[in-house]
Amino acid sequence: MTRIPETARRPGWLARAAIGAILAIAPITTAATETFRYDAGIVDTAAHWTGRATLANALMFSGLGEPVRVSMSEMDDILKHAGYVTRPPMPDMAMVGAIYAAGDPRFVTTPNLDDLRTLRWDPASFDRTLDPEAQAWAVVKTTAPEFHLNFHESRDERRIALMMLPQARAQLDALANRLRDADGLFAARSLDGTFAAPQPRHQAAVLWAAANLVLAATSERDDYWHTAARALLDPWPGRALGDAALAAVAALPPEAPADRAIAVQGLGRYAIATDDAEKRNRALQLARGHADALTSPVPEAGLEDLAFAVYGLIEAGRLFEENVYRDAATELFQSRLMPLWDEAIGAFRAPDGAAVYTPRTLAALVAGLNALRWHGPDDVAREADRLYPQLFETVLIRAGMLLASPLPLVPQHYLDREPAAHFAHPALPAVQDAGVAPVFAAAVRHADGGWTVTDGTFRTADAMLLANMLVMPRDGRADAFLPADRLAGLQQ
Numbered sequence: 001m002t003r004i005p006e007t008a009r010r011p012g013w014l015a016r017a018a019i020g021a022i023l024a025i026a027p028i029t030t031a032a033t034e035t036f037r038y039d040a041g042i043v044d045t046a047a048h049w050t051g052r053a054t055l056a057n058a059l060m061f062s063g064l065g066e067p068v069r070v071s072m073s074e075m076d077d078i079l080k081h082a083g084y085v086t087r088p089p090m091p092d093m094a095m096v097g098a099i100y101a102a103g104d105p106r107f108v109t110t111p112n113l114d115d116l117r118t119l120r121w122d123p124a125s126f127d128r129t130l131d132p133e134a135q136a137w138a139v140v141k142t143t144a145p146e147f148h149l150n151f152h153e154s155r156d157e158r159r160i161a162l163m164m165l166p167q168a169r170a171q172l173d174a175l176a177n178r179l180r181d182a183d184g185l186f187a188a189r190s191l192d193g194t195f196a197a198p199q200p201r202h203q204a205a206v207l208w209a210a211a212n213l214v215l216a217a218t219s220e221r222d223d224y225w226h227t228a229a230r231a232l233l234d235p236w237p238g239r240a241l242g243d244a245a246l247a248a249v250a251a252l253p254p255e256a257p258a259d260r261a262i263a264v265q266g267l268g269r270y271a272i273a274t275d276d277a278e279k280r281n282r283a284l285q286l287a288r289g290h291a292d293a294l295t296s297p298v299p300e301a302g303l304e305d306l307a308f309a310v311y312g313l314i315e316a317g318r319l320f321e322e323n324v325y326r327d328a329a330t331e332l333f334q335s336r337l338m339p340l341w342d343e344a345i346g347a348f349r350a351p352d353g354a355a356v357y358t359p360r361t362l363a364a365l366v367a368g369l370n371a372l373r374w375h376g377p378d379d380v381a382r383e384a385d386r387l388y389p390q391l392f393e394t395v396l397i398r399a400g401m402l403l404a405s406p407l408p409l410v411p412q413h414y415l416d417r418e419p420a421a422h423f424a425h426p427a428l429p430a431v432q433d434a435g436v437a438p439v440f441a442a443a444v445r446h447a448d449g450g451w452t453v454t455d456g457t458f459r460t461a462d463a464m465l466l467a468n469m470l471v472m473p474r475d476g477r478a479d480a481f482l483p484a485d486r487l488a489g490l491q492q
Contacts, residue, residue, distance in 0.1 A: 038389040040373070042422045044472040047366075048150055049423050050396060051467035053406030053438040055141050057105070058460060059167055060160075061119040062437065064103045064126060065096030068170045070163060074232075081228035082159040091116050095163070097170025098178070099138055101129040101188070105403060105437040105458040113408050119437065121458075129196075132179045132186040135171040136205035137464035142168040143212040144479035148225045150472050151414060158224055165232050172213060175206055176241045185248050200254035204263040205465075207245035211269035213238035215486065218273070242270050246283060253286075257297045257305035258364060260290040261312025265482070268319045272486045284319075284490075291316030295328040297336070303350050304361050306336050307368035314371035318482055319490075330380050333372060341387065345446055346394035355446035357395050359459070359466035365391060366469040367480060374478065395444065397425045399451035404431045404438040440466055 038046060058064055070078070079087060093116055104125035112118045141147065142164040152158050181187045185198035186206045217233035219226045249267065254260045267287035271280045294309045294316070301309070313329035316322075340348045342355070348365060349355050369391070372384035396402040405428035407420060414423065431438060440463040442455035471478045477485075 036421050036426055038393050038425070040385040040389055043389040043392050045418070045422045046425065047392065047470040048147070048472040049406045049410065050402055050438075050440075051141070051147070051470040052151075053409055054440055054463055054467045055138075055164075056409065057119065057437040057439050058099065058458070058464070059138060059142070059164065060093045060095050061116055062103065062105070062121040062458075063094035063096065063123060064121060064458070064460070065099035066170075068095050068097035068167055070095075070166050074166065075163075077232060078159060078162040078165075078228070081224060081231065082162055083155040083224070084159070088156070088159075094120055095167060097167055098130055098174040099134050099171065099460055100126045101131040101134055101461070102127040102442075102457055102459045105439050105456070107435055107437070111431055111435065113431065121437070128191045129188050130174060130179055131188045131461050132175055132202040133199075133205045133461035134464060135175050135179065136202070136209040137461055137468055139168045139171050139175075139209035140205075140212050140468050140479075141464060143209075143216045143229075144468070144471075145216065145219070145221070145223075145225055146471065146474040146477050146479045149223060150474050152225070153413070154411070157411075161225065162228050162232070165229065168213065169233070169237075172209065172237060172241060175209070176237065176244070180244070183251070184244060185252055186245070198248075198252060200249075200252050200256075201259040201262060203245060203248035203252055204254060204259060204266045207242060207249055207266035207270055208262065210238045210242035210245050211266065211273040214242060214273035215269065215483070219486075239274070242273060243276075243279065246270055246279060250282075250286060254290065257294055257301055257312070258308035260294055261308040261315075261367075263287070263290050264294070264312045264316050264319070265480075268315065268482050271319075271490060272483070287316065287319060291320070291325055295325070297332065300351075301336070303337075303340065303348055304364040306332065306340075307364035310337065310368035311364070311371045314375050315482055318375065318484070318487065326376070329371070330377055333368070333376075333380060333384075337368070338383075346390040346398075347446070348391070356454075357399065357401065357444050358442060359401065359440045359462040362391075362395050362401065363462070363466040363469040366466070370469070370471065370478070370480065374473065375481070393425065394451075396440075397427055399444040399446065400453045401441050401444050402428060402438060403436045403441055403453075403456065404429050404434040406438040409438075439463060 103121050105121055107119060108122045109118050148161040152161055179186050179189055181195045186202045187198035188196040213233060214235045216229040217235040249263055254263050264287050267283040271283040274280050294312050297305055297309045310329045310333050313325045317325035342349050347355055369384045369388040372380050405424045407424035408431060410423045439458050441453045442457040442459045444451055445454045469480050471480045
């Protein structure tokens with residue numbers, strides 16, 4: 001039975017803050033910093049805003065990529081769908097299309113939250129490699145419907161959301177026309193045009209991204225976001241890219257459990273999105289093969305593989321409407337993951353005892369726990385509900401993976417309804433004090449009784465993957481999971 005937290009059913013939780021709206025925030029007391037803890041009822045709100053801050057800073061503030069311009073006629077279409085009658089003042093944002101692989105998220109000047117130009121990063125620090133995963137995970141986030149419907153109540157919030165669609169198109173264009181090697185596989189490309197060896201996980205991520213664009217452009221939902229997506233997105237480039245990615249997944253199949261789980265999701269979304277029955281059947285056949293392999297992950301599997309396997313199995317159960325996969329996910333969680341939980345530090349340890357987290361590691365655990373919270377058996381869902389807020393707070397807040405507070409992005413009308421701590425933990429440093437963007441560091445580690453940030457670099461692919469897994473449900477739907485309304489009838 002699907003189980004959705006009570007917070008997902010609250011009326012009026014639609015919206016998204018305007019990125020340019022910067023607020024005066026009341027100071028948080030030291031006592032609140034010490035004692036505040038997340039629980040299952042409020043953690044998803046905080047998760048939404050961590051992902052949102054990462055997306056905004058990477059794609060609109062930092063300059064970490066190739067500049068993209070929106071024509072005046074396209075902007076007028078965006079404004080119309082956002083609810084404007086006349087053009088409002090436009091903030092000076094460093095919007096990017098194709099996004100670079102990495103950068104130093106420290107600001108080059110003292111951040112002034114009233115001037116978005118001061119939130120840019122040092123271009124000399126950028127790794128200008130174009131990574132297909134970085135493009136893909138950015139597209140997955142910018143075309144995620146529930147993300148753009150949670151906390152998007154004002155016209156300005158909707159305008160900013162819709163401005164991401166041209167960015168998604170530019171990233172898909174880079175994937176289709178610049179990041180395919182001579183064999184048609186998606187691969188990272190350096191500044192001099194040299195391709196790196198293609199990776200199986202790159203192919204699966206691109207498949208997910210292409211399918212997301214098609215699903216956005218063909219959905220019949222009548223909210224502002226889908227109405228605009230139908231008008232502003234052409235599904236045909238997404239279909240062509242999806243077909244190419246399907247062939248790439250078949251040609252370079254994933255073998256690691258984590259990569260197989262991503263493939264199950266990408267193949268499932270492609271099966272929903274395609275209008276070609278033969279290719280749909282091929283995608284489902286491949287997805288079943290990867291799901292079957294996930295039922296027996298290798299003995300040496302680490303946290304990333306184990307947790308993503310749980311996620312992939314839950315999604316396979318939903319895709320094929322077969323409990324055998326959900327049962328396998330439950331068994332895997334109970335027998336392989338739970339013994340690795342360390343209550344003393346509030347996090348999982350790797351099988352070798354280490355507690356080293358990257359955004360990819362955390363993304364896997366977030367995906368696995370949320371799969372069980374919302375689609376697992378009741379007893380396991382309760383245990384996942386207990387662990388998830390602790391893990392979120394330990395790694396992102398106490399360990400320092402989230403480098404600064406996203407609270408300045410939260411408009412006052414949301415803070416009037418809920419405590420500020422629900423949106424951003426009071427222990428997080430202010431952006432002005434930290435001098436760094438509220439994005440994810442590349443690695444944290446627990447040793448000698450404490451946590452340290454061991455790599456403060458922003459690595460786009462891993463960070464955007466985590467941003468995609470840190471989701472908040474809306475009306476029983478969450479972006480990291482196959483859309484139930486589009487699954488109906490797929491197996492008939």
